[in-house]
Amino acid sequence: MLTLGVLASGRGSNFQSIIDSIESGYLKATVSVLITDKSDAYAVERAKKHNIEALVLKPKDFADRNAYYSQVAGALKKRGVELVILAGFMRVAGKPLIDEYRNKIMNIHPALLPSFPGLHGQKQAVDYGVKISGCTVHFVDEGMDTGPIIVQAAVPAYHDDTEETLSERILLQEHKVFPYAIRLYSEGRLSVEGRKVIVRGDMKNSCIINPPL
Numbered sequence: 755m756l757t758l759g760v761l762a763s764g765r766g767s768n769f770q771s772i773i774d775s776i777e778s779g780y781l782k783a784t785v786s787v788l789i790t791d792k793s794d795a796y797a798v799e800r801a802k803k804h805n806i807e808a809l810v811l812k813p814k815d816f817a818d819r820n821a822y823y824s825q826v827a828g829a830l831k832k833r834g835v836e837l838v839i840l841a842g843f844m845r846v847a848g849k850p851l852i853d854e855y856r857n858k859i860m861n862i863h864p865a866l867l868p869s870f871p872g873l874h875g876q877k878q879a880v881d882y883g884v885k886i887s888g889c890t891v892h893f894v895d896e897g898m899d900t901g902p903i904i905v906q907a908a909v910p911a912y913h914d915d916t917e918e919t920l921s922e923r924i925l926l927q928e929h930k931v932f933p934y935a936i937r938l939y940s941e942g943r944l945s946v947e948g949r950k951v952i953v954r955g956d957m958k959n960s961c962i963i964n965p966p967l
Contacts, residue, residue: 764792768929864921871900888927903951
């Protein structure tokens, strides 16, 4: 049983998809804690509904960024977290957290990395006029959405898309591909070799339109 710790800043829809995957039996995992930097994040309500501890840690309450992420890492370790999930956590992970959980932090980004990193990946894709967009689950490193790519899911991008319409289409895939990536990890099927994540047993599904459920 894999123990997860989730970091979220907002509504937590990906957090909910992970909870649902656990409760359905698709994921053999448990969430021991939700950590948020915003006390009014709706993700906190989701945690309460499912009897998951919610811990509010605000950066302004700490001396500096390293002190903040040292506290985050310590809180996760104290609760036995083995894999850290960034589910809409709107901050760049700090060095103390990355050092403690090297290649054990997953993030989902609403674009096909390495294209359109950072904020508003969907808007960047619409403005650029791409024909295919999607989402990427990757391990977190010190850069901005630069860590090794685990899995990706693609969606069409239409000429009349707005940031909102493309975001909705991508989000449907996010809710499938994030639990899938966590499942691969829980089954011991992922290994990192340089920049590449090797998916053992089913290489075809490392780039997918409809993630298997």
